[in-house]
Amino acid sequence: MLNNHPLASWLIGYEAQRKRMLKKAPKGPLYNFLSVPFPQLFTPFDQVPILAVDFETTGLDAIQDKLLSVGCVDLIDNQIKLGSSYHQIISSRGRLTPDNVSIHQITDDQKDQGQSLAQVIEQLLQRLAGKVMLVHFARIERQFLRQACIELYGMAPVIPMIDTLMVAKRRLDKKDVAYDPSELRLSTLRTKYNLPDHYAHNALNDAIATAELLLAQTNECHENPALEKLLL
Amino acid sequence: MDSALTEISEFLQAIPPMGLLPPSTIEKIVKEISICYVRRGLALPPQGSVAKNLYILRKGALSYVTENNELIGKYGEGDICTVFCIGNQDDNGNTIKVTTDEDTLLYSINYEKFEELVAKFPDVVAFFQQTAEQRLSKKMLQVNEEAILNSSLLNSSIANFYHSPVVTVTPDTSIQQAAILMTERGFSCLVIANKDIPLGIVTDKDIRRRCVAQALDIQQPVTTIMTDNMTTIDIKNTAYDALMMMTQKHIHHLPVTANNQLKGMVTVTDLMNNEGQNAVNITSVIHKAKSVSELAEISKMIPKLQIRMAKLGTTADHVGKSISAITMAFTIRLITMAEKLLGPAPVPYAWLAAGSQARQEQFAHSDQDNAIIISNDLQPQHQPWFKDLATFVSDGLAACGFIYCPGEVMATNEKWCQTQEKWAQYFAHWINHPDPKSLMHCSIFFDLTTVHGDSRLLNTVREKMLKTTQRSTLFIAHLSRNALQLRPPLGFFRDFVLIQDGENKATLDLKHNGIAPIVDLARIYALSEGVASVNTIERLQQAAGTPSLTKASAANLIDAYEFLSMLRMEHQANKLQLSQKPNNYLSPKEISKLEREHLKDAFKVIKTMQDNRQSTF
The missing domain is CATH 2.60.120.10 (Jelly Rolls)
Structure with a gap:
């Protein structure tokens, strides 16, 4: 990876990008987020402040589909702090399709009682400042957050991320044996690590489930990997 | 949220x-x-x-x-x-x-x-x-409260039931005078007493059978027709104990005493008014049965009674006593039938029950453990009579659902149908040569009780035996070591402590892992302190405060024992209700988390006491 080269990481590394973006960012939530330094790449895992995040959306397309709810929880020092958990439903225009309701259990009524996208993204960025974002299957969260920031602030920030799916995939790839993609699902991976069944499709619940999975993955080798090894 | x-x-x-x-x-x-x-x-x-x-x-x-x-x-x-x-x-x-x-x-x-x-x-x-012990004790308190709510008999003193004063007459009263007095007062029985010391009892039935039917002179003193050596009960007992005593002896009047002085009389009617369908009902039916097949029919009621008692919240101790009393009634009825068939016994003897029946801790579908003790006057030509008796009773019990003992501890086994002298030799041998086989026999035959016949035969042997065991520390040490082989499971409900194979997969054996170790401990305390009782709770109560067992430990063990027995009883009641064969294998899924907690506490108590026992020797 280019990231591993000292010069490359200086040029395109998260910190460098953050500093460059900070200069262009409009004052407000995005500026505040960018003004806090990210953890350094060699920080051992148990000292990295992590925010496990999950979004529930109306679909997979960040441009057409809507963000429905956000859930997140802090993970630091090998512990998931339930006291820090945050869950918010977003009110947006447009009706939900019955399909969506059955998956997310978020009804139109609840959605209408939610907060605006601007309020929720502001709170998420506040919580995320100076931390690494943890998700399972990063594409959704990355694209929806990017799209939301562009709509709200005119630009998308750089965010260091850990993806439990990629952590698992890299390990499977290393073994050099064929595997079924379904082995990379959150629930399948949790079962593999003797984690309890969880109630899926609630943003906070999935965020906690993802954080538990990362704890299991990082503890597997009895070592305390540096952040660099886990980043996307 | x-x-x-x-x-x-x-x-x-x-x-x-x-x-x-x-x-x-x-x-x-x-x-x-x-x-x-x-x-x-x-x-x-x-x-x-x-x-x-x-x-x-x-x-x-x-x-x-x-x-x-x-x-x-x-x-x-x-x-x-x-x-x-x-x-x-x-x-x-x-x-x-x-x-x-x-x-x-x-x-x-x-x-x-x-x-x-x-x-x-x-x-x-x-x-x-709280400590584990304290939590368990609290739980037992709640269980007993349920029992009080559900059945008044169990926990009320006889004092609440007996009639007082009882009508007494002096020994020199004539039969006629007694009969007149009974008619005047409307009583079906009288107690013959000398200065408040009860000598015997006379009932309507005695006047009919022993006087009128025999054409006896009604001017004879009433003592000629009274039942002496009568059974009495101390006022400190519960009404339930009185019921059980009447059930076992098949009597309907029980004089109540305090410090050996006659205080009053309790009758079966007094108690029956409080309990509807109960052990007395069943035993009175048993006594009227005319054939083994009739008895077999009645025996089908036992599981129902056990379910009912368990559902009523009756404690396992009382259920064990009731079922044991009923088994006793079956045995007595079968012996009476056999004696009618074979003629009277050639020499005095007694029919003995061993194991759980003797300890009054029997549940439905137990196996039969029995033996015979015969007077030393036994002659070789008498032996076939006893063999026939044993076979008749044992087969009869099997027909009533009490399966033959897999270990052949039955009166039909010649080894366990012996004279008083031979039994005394057996005990002496077991105590002096405590090899594994002897120790196995000890755990069965040190819990013996007389079901029918002359109880003095066994009592004499037992007295001698208890004197020996109290002195024989080597024997007690061997018995202790043997008993400690049954350990409570340390890993609760984790796969490897549960039974892993067969139809009882992933279950906990309540009997061998929990109840049997306490029964064994109680026997050891009893033998080392010369306690004659065989019932586990009574043994623990009587050994409490002796050098073998502190009062607090006794209380803890009793709590643990009652809790485990209760779990077993509830488990069996559930099985019986589903028309399944009751067993002792509890699946962790059957009980609540709270009960699991208490189960752990009970096991901790047993382990502590076993460890103490181990360090004593």
Whole structure:
């Protein structure tokens, strides 16, 4: 990876990008987020402040589909702090399709009682400042957050991320044996690590489930990997 | 609240004693949780945390071991680990180490914060302050309360039932005078007493059978037709004990005494008015049965009675006593039938019950353990009579659902149908040569009781035997070592402590892992202190306060015994209700988490007492 080269990481590394973006960012939530330094790449895992995040959306397309709810929880020092958990439903225009309701259990009524996208993204960025974002299957969260920031602030920030799916995939790839993609699902991976069944499709619940999975993955080798090894 | 945290709240709510907390407090506790993950084979606390934390197992398993790596206990999902907040020493003062047996997900809560949140809920605070023994004792108290509510007889004193004063006459009263007095007062029985010391009892039936039918002179003193050597009951007993005594002896009048002085009379009607269908009903039907097939028909009521008693909240002790009394009634009826068929016994003898029946701890579908003790006057030509008697009774009992003893401990086995002298020799041999086989026999034959016949035959042998055992420390030591082979399971409900094969897969053997060790301990205390009782609770009560057993330990063992017996009784009642064969294999799924907690406590009590026993020798 280019990231591993000292010069490359200086040029395109998260910190460098953050500093460059900070200069262009409009004052407000995005500026505040960018003004806090990210953890350094060699920080051992148990000292990295992590925010496990999950979004529930109306679909997979960040441009057409809507963000429905956000859930997140802090993970630091090998512990998931339930006291820090945050869950918010977003009110947006447009009706939900019955399909969506059955998956997310978020009804139109609840959605209408939610907060605006601007309020929720502001709170998420506040919580995320100076931390690494943890998700399972990063594409959704990355694209929806990017799209939301562009709509709200005119630009998308750089965010260091850990993806439990990629952590698992890299390990499977290393073994050099064929595997079924379904082995990379959150629930399948949790079962593999003797984690309890969880109630899926609630943003906070999935965020906690993802954080538990990362704890299991990082503890597997009895070592305390540096952040660099886990980043996307 | 957020639905993710609802899930965790529900998990907490299901763990005793958290269920006693209101949802708002549970919510606050959830907010205090840090989730930790510990790989298999690592020591707790996670990451060497030094904070005083309470850990709740969300998934995985923990082992508690002493510094010498001796396993103390196993804990699984839903268990609370208080080693790092309340105390890291077990009951014997050993420091507890905790390690993970599997990859484990823990909910960690700062204990000071937790205490603060639950401070307003005394039951929850108490749960964390109590020792295992205290929790168990509290549970037994609740169980007994249910019994009181459900059945007044069990826990009310005879004092509430007996008639007083009883009509007494002096020994020189004539039969006629007695009959006139009974007619005047409308009583069906009189007690013959000399200065308040009861000598005997005379009933309507005695006047009919022993006087009128025999054409006896009605001017004869009433003592000629009275039943002497009568059964009396001390006023300190419960009404239930009186009922059981009447059931066993098949009598309907029981004089009540206090310090051997006659106080009054309790009749079966007095008690029956309080209990509808009960053991007395069944035994009176048994006594009227005319054939073995009729008895077999009646025996089908036993499981129903056991279910009913269990559902009523009757304690296992009382159920055991009732079922034992009924078995006794069956046996007596069969012996009477046999004697009618074979003619009277050639020499005095007694029919003995061994094992659970003797201890009055029998449940439905037990196997029969019996023996015969014969007067030393036995001649070789008499032996066929006893052989026939044994075969008739044993077959009859089998027809009534009491299966033949797999170990051949039955009167049909010539070895166990012997003279008084031979029995005395047996006991002497077992005590002097405590090899494994002897010890096995001890556990059966040191719990003997007379069912029918002359009880002095057995009592004489027993007295001599008890004098020997009290002195024979070597024998007691061997017996103790033998008894300690049955250990309570240390890892509760984890796969490897449960029975792994056959139809009883993944179950806990309540009898061999819990009840039998207490029965064994009680026998050892009784033999080393010369206690003649055979009932486990009575043995423990009577041995309490002797050098063998402190009063507190006796109370703990009784609580543990009652709790385990109750679990077994409920388990069997459920099986019987489903028309399944009752057994002693409890599946962890059958009982609540709270009961699991108490089960662990009961096992801890047994283990402590076994350890003490071990260190004594």
